Amino acid sequence: MHAVRLHAFGPAENLRHEQVEDPRPGPGQVRITVEAAGVHYLDTLLRTGLEGHPAAPAALPSIPGREVAGTVDAVGDGTDHDWLGKRVVAHLGMAPGGYAELAVTDATRLHEVPATIDAAEAVAMIGTGRTVMGIVQFTELGPDDVVIVSAAAGGIGTLLVQxxxxxxxxxxxxxxxxxxAARALANGADLALDYRRPEWVEQARDHLGDTRATVVFDAVGGDIARQAVDLLGKxxxxxxxxxxxDDVTFTADELIERGITSETVVGPAMIEKAGGNIRALEERSLTExxxxxxxxxxxxxxxxxxxGAHRALETRGTVGKVVLVP
Structure with a gap:
């Protein structure tokens, strides 16, 4: 098969598309003929040699990627043969191997791909979509809410707007x-603003009038996040x-004075909120x-x-979820 392997930590050019041996599924595993493989911003950090992260490759060369969708073409010992020929999607967890024509994973990680979505969309929902389902656990939105979504044209932001x-x-x-901004407006936002322009804050205030925002979904940090938080009401x-x-943090006194709350809703907080049931977030995402x-x-x-996908991600030159197609 062909796969992309990282031979040395460093720039994107260290990713090489080359011929490698086909993987074989072990006991309880399946092999997937990959139709789409997800690329995450974390992949770019791991490529440069990010240390201490559980997804960091144990040795090089290594095939990056932890999200795949395609068709099961082989099963290992003890695996239900009913999986053969089924369209599936899986998050590989901390085991890499997605940037390839064939990928192996545990059968317990599989979800059947709904007939109404394609492989690339399934990959987006098994990773990005499950994160969105985890984020929205932290707030009950309704008609009385005014929501600010930063990075609204990104993979997560697009789904949060919807x-x-x-x-x-x-x-x-x-x-x-x-x-x-135009994409975000076409995606259904009531108002879409270019945060690179200094007048965006005043434009937002004009739109709000006497109303105040109730929720800020923050993926940007820095001055943009602080300006967005200033639009929140009690x-x-x-x-x-x-x-x-830069990370945006507020002291307890600041939060009390403003009458707001601020919390990180990914990572351990998300897993705890979901009761450790990440699979349930994946199922909900695919159903949506x-x-x-x-x-x-x-x-x-x-x-x-x-x-090229890595370079585009690193320069914020992408829109939505980045997917590799063999």
Missing amino acids: YAKNAGATVIALAGGPSK GGRHLVYGGFG AATGRLRPAVQRFPLADAA
Whole structure:
């Protein structure tokens, strides 16, 4: 098979598309003919040699990638043969191997792909979608809410805009650049603003009038996050799920004075909130896509151009979930 392997930590050019031996499924495992493989921003950090993360490769060369969708073409000993020929999607956990034409994983990680979505969309929902389902655990949205979504043209932001609109909320989308803001508006946002322009705050205030925001979904951090939080009213919530800029923290006194809360809603907090049942978040995510309530934005790259996908992610040149197609 062909796969993309990392031979040395460093720039994206260290990712090589090459011929390697086909993997074989072990006991309790299946092999998937990959139709789409997810690329995550974390992959770019691991490529440079990020230490201490549980997903860091134990040795090089290594095949990155932890999200795949395709068709089961082989099963290992003790695995239910009914999986053969089924369209499936799986998050591989901390075991890499997704950037390839064939990938092996435990059968317990599999979900059947709903007939109404394709492989790339399934990959988006098994990773990005499950994160969104984890984030929205922390707030009950309704028609009285005014929601600010930063990085609204990204994979998570796109789905958060849709989720909030489905709940009846008013949505102000923030995106980096006019084309991304236009995408957020087309995605259903009531107002979409380019946060690179200094007048965005005043535009948001004009739109709000006497109303105040109730929730800020923060993936950007830095000054943009602080300005967004300034738009919150009493009882408002600052929910942090990323931070491409500086981390934004508030002292207990600041939070009391403002009458708001601020918390990180990914990582251990998300897992704890879900009662450790990450699979339930994946199932809910796929169901939301299958019914059409959530529609992931996907940007496809050829498997052979994994390096280009990494460069695009690192320069914020992508829209939606980045997926490699063999």
